[in-house]
Amino acid sequence: MTITRLDALMREQEAMASTSRTEIEAMQLRKLNVLLKKEHNRQGFYRSLPESLRSLDELSTLPFTTAEDLTKHGSGLLLLSQSAVERVITERTSGTTGNAKRLFYTAGDLERTIQFFAAGLGELIFPGSVTMICFPFSGPNGLGDLIAEAIQRLGAKSLRVGVGNSYAELAEILEQERPDTFVGMPVPLLSLLRVCGRGSLRRALVSGDACPEAVLRCIEDLLGSKLFPHYGSREMALGGAVTCLAHDGMHLRENHVIAEIVSPDGSPLPEGEWGELVITTIGMEAMPLIRYRTGDRARILPGDCPCGSAIRRLEIRSRLDATEFLDLENAVFSLPWVADYRAAWRADGLHLEVLTCGDPEALPNLAAAWSFRPVRPEDRPLIRGKRGIT
Ligand SMILES: [Zn+2]
Structure with a gap:
């Protein structure tokens, strides 16, 4: 099996000779230390952290960052001046505090996300194919736009379908535009397949929400092909981990995110064990986070992928509170x-x-x-x- 497009992208972005485990981890430690140095110089939210670490293992000695920290200290977490910010996402949080979580991206953050999307989507989208994008089109640099740009770079066509369409509208798109690929959330795809039939659809990448096992199985039966799940969150600039042709876990964007899995008391768990996903976003320019508790239940799959790649693979189940x-x-x-x-x-x-x-x-x-x-x-x-x- 050929090595993933993500391996090729990581080599190109980080000027690496290979994507062996040793080289990936050396690259991560180097980027982490560059980040710690910047945070030290900035004297902001992370001012009490050490200037550098000797090994990736030492990361587990640093304190966690929580969603509450993001709400309380938004601009204190911004590593660059406001003028370098290209996009801000404001996320209203529930509760009575009235505070909103704000996430900042530079043009570089968004560009690298497009490149990551193109690498992931390039496993299932080919020049000349037609993809229906069923994510929100919330304006320039929104999720829908970034995916459309990645698809255009692959020499393929995309349909800006969005979310909330009626079944009649979806059936008409299937008949008139004949898309072969679906990109969107898992349950709306299953619903579309059950009500409208698969029409010309043959492949799908799903993201944006948990994909329950039964939903995955039913979609694969109706579509006649294996799904490509993707995982991302706003804290990591939307792109985080994506499935390769081996369909055995999602390859993590390791030059952008260091992933740890921790137990409820916060201690590190070994590969293979389920726990909470904690991320350190070493690739983020505007608002890097160090040991951010995502609240997502995940595990890291042990060993290399059947596709031959040494890039770590993630399996995500759901929010911790949503089992x-x-x-x-x-x-x-x-x-x-x-x-x-x-x-x-x-x-x-x-x-x-x-x-x-x-x-x-x-x-x-x-x-x-x-x-x-x-x-x-x-x-x-x-x-x-x-x-x-x-
Ligand atoms: Zn693989």
Whole structure:
């Protein structure tokens, strides 16, 4: 099997002779120490950290950065002057503090994310192919735009579909534009395949939300090919880890992110064990984070990938606090007649509102009240962003 495009990109971006484990780790330590030196000179939020480390193992001795730190000290975490910032994402947080989490990117941060997207998407998108992008198009340098730019660089065509379309609109896109590739969130893809059929679609990259095992399996059955899951977050400039042709975990963008897995008490866990993903974004220019607790449940797969790459592979399950919801997603989407559903807590317990694309039968044993309605062409997704119980 050929080595991944991500290996080639990492060699090019970091001027590395090879992407062996030794060379990757030497590159990471070098970039980490450059970052620590800058933070020391800046005397901002990270002023108490050492100026350099002797080994990557020593990283686990540094304190964590939390989501609360981001909310409280936003500009204190900015490594450059405001004038170097190309884009700011403001994320309203729940709770009563009224504070918002702000994330800053330079033009360089965004450019390197486009290059990473092009490397990941290049495993499944070819010159001349047509991709429907089902992520929000929230303006210049938003997620949709960055993906469209990466696809254009691959010599392929993209359709700026966005999110929240009706099934009738999606069916028309499938018929008129004949896309072969889907890029978007997993549940909307399953819903599209069940209601509209796969049409010309043959391949898909999914990201932006947890992909429950049953959803993955059902999509692969309907699509007739293996999925390419991707993982990213705003804290890492949207691109973080992507699946190769071996489909055995997601290769981490290791010249951008150092990943650690920690137990609930914060101690490091060995490869293979599930815990919380902690990231150090050594590749970020505007707002690098050191040991940021993501709240995502993950593990690092031991050993080299069957594709031959030594780049570490990540498996992500869900948010740490959402394992029960994941069980619900698995149980409900295992039912082939479910087009979409929404779960809500009411005074008398959990209620499931289900759009059906077949006759409901054999309900799983769930402590929930169900209501059904056949899906109509004008229906739109019941949930537009990340899924959860409302
Ligand atoms: Zn691989």
